[in-house]
Amino acid sequence: MFKIENLHAGVEGREILKGVNLEINAGEVHAIMGPNGSGKSTLGHIIAGREGYDVSQGAMEFKGKDLLDLGPEERAHLGIFLAFQYPVEIPGVNTTYFLKSAVNEVRKARGLPELDAVEFLKYIKEKAALLQLPGDFLKRALNVGFSGGEKKRNEIFQMAVLEPCFAVLDETDSGLDIDALKVVSNGVNQVKSPDRAQLVITHYQRLLDYIVPDFVHVLYDGRIIRSGGKELALELEERGYDWVIESASVEA
Amino acid sequence: MSEATETIEGFVKSDYKYGFVTDIETDSAPPGLSEDIIRFISEKKEEPEFLLQWRLKAYEYWKKMECPGWPMVQYPPVDFQEIIYYAAPKDPSEGPKSLDEVDPKLLETYDKLGVPLHERARLAGVAVDAVFDSVSVGTTYQETLAEHGVIFCSFSEAVQSHPDLIQQYLGTVVPYTDNFYAALNSAVFSDGSFVYIPKGVRCPMELSTYFRINAAKSGQFERTLIVAEDSAYVSYLEGCTAPMRDENQLHAAVVELVALDQAEIKYSTVQNWYPGDEEGRGGIYNFVTKRGLCRGRRSKISWTQVETGSAITWKYPSCVLQGDESVGEFYSVALTNNRQQADTGTKMIHSGKNTRSTIISKGISAGRGQNSYRGLVQIRKNAANARNFSQCDSLLIGDQCGAHTFPYVEVKNTSSKVEHEATTSKIGEDQIFYCNQRGIETQDAVNMIVNGFCKEVFRELPMEFAMEAQKLLDVSLEGSVG
Numbered sequence: 001m002f003k004i005e006n007l008h009a010g011v012e013g014r015e016i017l018k019g020v021n022l023e024i025n026a027g028e029v030h031a032i033m034g035p036n037g038s039g040k041s042t043l044g045h046i047i048a049g050r051e052g053y054d055v056s057q058g059a060m061e062f063k064g065k066d067l068l069d070l071g072p073e074e075r076a077h078l079g080i081f082l083a084f085q086y087p088v089e090i091p092g093v094n095t096t097y098f099l100k101s102a103v104n105e106v107r108k109a110r111g112l113p114e115l116d117a118v119e120f121l122k123y124i125k126e127k128a129a130l131l132q133l134p135g136d137f138l139k140r141a142l143n144v145g146f147s148g149g150e151k152k153r154n155e156i157f158q159m160a161v162l163e164p165c166f167a168v169l170d171e172t173d174s175g176l177d178i179d180a181l182k183v184v185s186n187g188v189n190q191v192k193s194p195d196r197a198q199l200v201i202t203h204y205q206r207l208l209d210y211i212v213p214d215f216v217h218v219l220y221d222g223r224i225i226r227s228g229g230k231e232l233a234l235e236l237e238e239r240g241y242d243w244v245i246e247s248a249s250v251e252a
Numbered sequence: 253m254s255e256a257t258e259t260i261e262g263f264v265k266s267d268y269k270y271g272f273v274t275d276i277e278t279d280s281a282p283p284g285l286s287e288d289i290i291r292f293i294s295e296k297k298e299e300p301e302f303l304l305q306w307r308l309k310a311y312e313y314w315k316k317m318e319c320p321g322w323p324m325v326q327y328p329p330v331d332f333q334e335i336i337y338y339a340a341p342k343d344p345s346e347g348p349k350s351l352d353e354v355d356p357k358l359l360e361t362y363d364k365l366g367v368p369l370h371e372r373a374r375l376a377g378v379a380v381d382a383v384f385d386s387v388s389v390g391t392t393y394q395e396t397l398a399e400h401g402v403i404f405c406s407f408s409e410a411v412q413s414h415p416d417l418i419q420q421y422l423g424t425v426v427p428y429t430d431n432f433y434a435a436l437n438s439a440v441f442s443d444g445s446f447v448y449i450p451k452g453v454r455c456p457m458e459l460s461t462y463f464r465i466n467a468a469k470s471g472q473f474e475r476t477l478i479v480a481e482d483s484a485y486v487s488y489l490e491g492c493t494a495p496m497r498d499e500n501q502l503h504a505a506v507v508e509l510v511a512l513d514q515a516e517i518k519y520s521t522v523q524n525w526y527p528g529d530e531e532g533r534g535g536i537y538n539f540v541t542k543r544g545l546c547r548g549r550r551s552k553i554s555w556t557q558v559e560t561g562s563a564i565t566w567k568y569p570s571c572v573l574q575g576d577e578s579v580g581e582f583y584s585v586a587l588t589n590n591r592q593q594a595d596t597g598t599k600m601i602h603s604g605k606n607t608r609s610t611i612i613s614k615g616i617s618a619g620r621g622q623n624s625y626r627g628l629v630q631i632r633k634n635a636a637n638a639r640n641f642s643q644c645d646s647l648l649i650g651d652q653c654g655a656h657t658f659p660y661v662e663v664k665n666t667s668s669k670v671e672h673e674a675t676t677s678k679i680g681e682d683q684i685f686y687c688n689q690r691g692i693e694t695q696d697a698v699n700m701i702v703n704g705f706c707k708e709v710f711r712e713l714p715m716e717f718a719m720e721a722q723k724l725l726d727v728s729l730e731g732s733v734g
């Protein structure tokens with residue numbers, strides 16, 4: 001379903017991703033771990049099509065389509081979603097209005113009829129209940145004045161509403177309290193299905209107790225230096241990254 | 253070139269195409285300004301002597317004045333001897349005969365703005381009587397208003413039918429000595445609107461120049477006077493969101509509002525005149541003096557404006573809070589795109605006790621637009637416990653535009669409180685990317701962010717007007733991002 005081959009990318013002449021390979025099949029959950037600054041968010045941004053990065057080499061495809069040729073909104077229409085590590089605030093635009101535009105843009109692109117206000121409200125109220133969002137959440141300006149944890153919860157809420165085929169979650173667990181973590185994980189697991197896939201970026205194995213990955217990868221200095229099953233996360237938690245980095249440099 | 257610019261340009265060109273600027277018959281004055289011209293205008297309009305004398309005094313005063321140089325706008329000097337100060341109302345049959353003859357691009361803009369079909373013809377300058385039964389609509393609302401004792405007519409009509417009211421109030425809020433353009437307007441004003449709401453009457457409908465279909469075209473020196481007697485209420489809408497045909501480059505209007513005890517006047521404007529092309533050629537200079545006088549106790553005047561048109565805008569709708577406990581409000585959205593320049597803001601003059609004022613200004617600059625907020629809050633000596641709150645926010649789109657804020661505060665009373673907040677933000681690449689990632693295209697994202705930014709002001713507009721204003725901003729911003 002999603003495949004990256006030998007991806008090199010950077011900004012202003014500085015290479016950040018130095019040959020990433022990754023293949024994700026429908027129904028799978030992959031986790032990416034790695035020290036600060038290793039390029040995890042950059043990878044997420046490039047998957048979503050953010051401008052400003054030079055992709056110097058490599059390929060990226062989704063459902064047989066070359067992604068690198070598409071703009072970010074076109075990728076979103078195909079069903080790619082990014083839960084941001086740092087969600088942005090948009091003053092004056094309420095969450096409901098924002099999401100209605102988003103859902104209808106995606107529907108339009110897929111040739112589906114747009115939802116009217118009544119249908120849409122009913123639909124998001126169900127989703128909001130799923131994530132146990134407080135009532136005024138939907139009326140407030142998007143992310144404005146939201147606490148860190150609320151912003152993260154709002155990302156997953158948006159994912160639940162948009163029902164993407166492929167979601168990248170960038171440190172969605174950071175800043176969440178234990179209860180919120182459960183609610184959010186539950187939301188993520190509800191979206192899971194045999195025709196969808198997820199890429200979960202995290203620093204903590206704790207999240208992976210709730211969102212159980214099929215594969216865990218370690219990204220270090222712009223490369224995936226080790227991949228394994230979910231037990232790799234446990235091992236990393238216990239031993240840190242040094243041993244992986246050392247054994248990788250021995251191999252290289 | 254952006255679609256919006258092209259559309260509007262197309263419409264301006266159509267002026268020439270349909271011969272709107274052809275030779276006019278005998279009934280016009282030659283270009284230039286002199287005492288004779290003023291006498292000519294006054295005579296043509298069969299004005300009472302007091303009005304002629306007032307015009308002449310204004311003219312004498314104007315001759316000694318100089319064009320103001322302080323606004324943050326730049327334009328070539330205006331030659332006042334080249335302007336025609338009196339032209340007889342044009343024969344409507346000179347315009348296009350039907351919508352089929354109107355530039356399709358102009359119609360496209362109307363379509364985008366959702367202007368009702370029958371209105372399009374009027375706006376495009378089609379001889380309206382042919383397509384639209386102006387008389388019946390006109391009379392229906394005239395009758396309703398008359399039942400309530402409300403007077404709503406053209407300024408010229410009011411001079412004939414209610415000369416006493418005109419004499420009593422004209423120039424009491426904006427004297428001809430006020431400023432250069434106010435003096436010029438007082439000397440040569442052509443027409444405008446007059447509204448009078450008697451004691452205790454709540455005007456039963458929103459009054460709008462938009463509906464005043466019978467009135468002759470008001471021209472470039474418009475004069476409006478609104479008087480609300482004790483406990484009266486009126487909401488007045490000026491202008492229209494659709495681009496109007498207009499062949500005058502310089503506009504210098506004067507608007508005077510008078511609110512007596514406990515009266516309330518709500519004045520909303522949407523201004524969408526031709527802004528000039530991308531390089532700033534053509535376009536209207538809009539130099540307006542608007543002021544409201546809260547004369548009575550607990551009276552209230554509130555100005556709401558959405559300014560997206562004109563090459564140069566220079567206006568400061570103001571409130572003089574004379575009555576104790578009176579309230580002044582100013583809500584403004586000003587957008588400049590391409591080479592447009594706007595220097596706008598307000599003055600709140602507190603002289604009564606316990607007077608309150610609120611200023612919310614939202615400036616949006618795109619392209620190479622320059623947007624300045626200029627505001628004065630003056631608390632006079634006797635204005636005990638006066639309060640002002642001002643908030644001036646600027647939003648920048650791109651990096652070739654500019655926003656400037658000039659807040660002036662003069663406080664002569666120590667029991668008063670003045671608060672000022674200002675922010676400048678730029679539509680961030682991260683905000684756009686966030687919207688894109690959710691499937692929303694860049695232009696739609698910009699529109700959404702801009703509309704969110706203006707929300708506090710749009711909320712003050714009458715409902716349908718607010719929706720039109722929102723669409724208008726969208727159209728005005730077309731092509732503002734790569």
Ligand SMILES: Nc1ncnc2c1ncn2[C@@H]1O[C@H](COP(=O)(O)OP(=O)(O)OP(=O)(O)O)[C@@H](O)[C@H]1O
Nearest residue numbers: 011016034035036037038039040041042043085171
């Ligand atoms: N626009 C940019 N300009 C310059 N450097 C950048 C830019 N974006 C990312 N970088 C650099 O690239 C490296 C990778 O950044 P990235 O945000 O992808 O790391 P990360 O793995 O997500 O880190 P963290 O775990 O702290 O979130 C960092 O050194 C960062 O400073």
Ligand SMILES: [Mg+2]
Nearest residue numbers: 040041042085
């Ligand atoms: Mg990161």
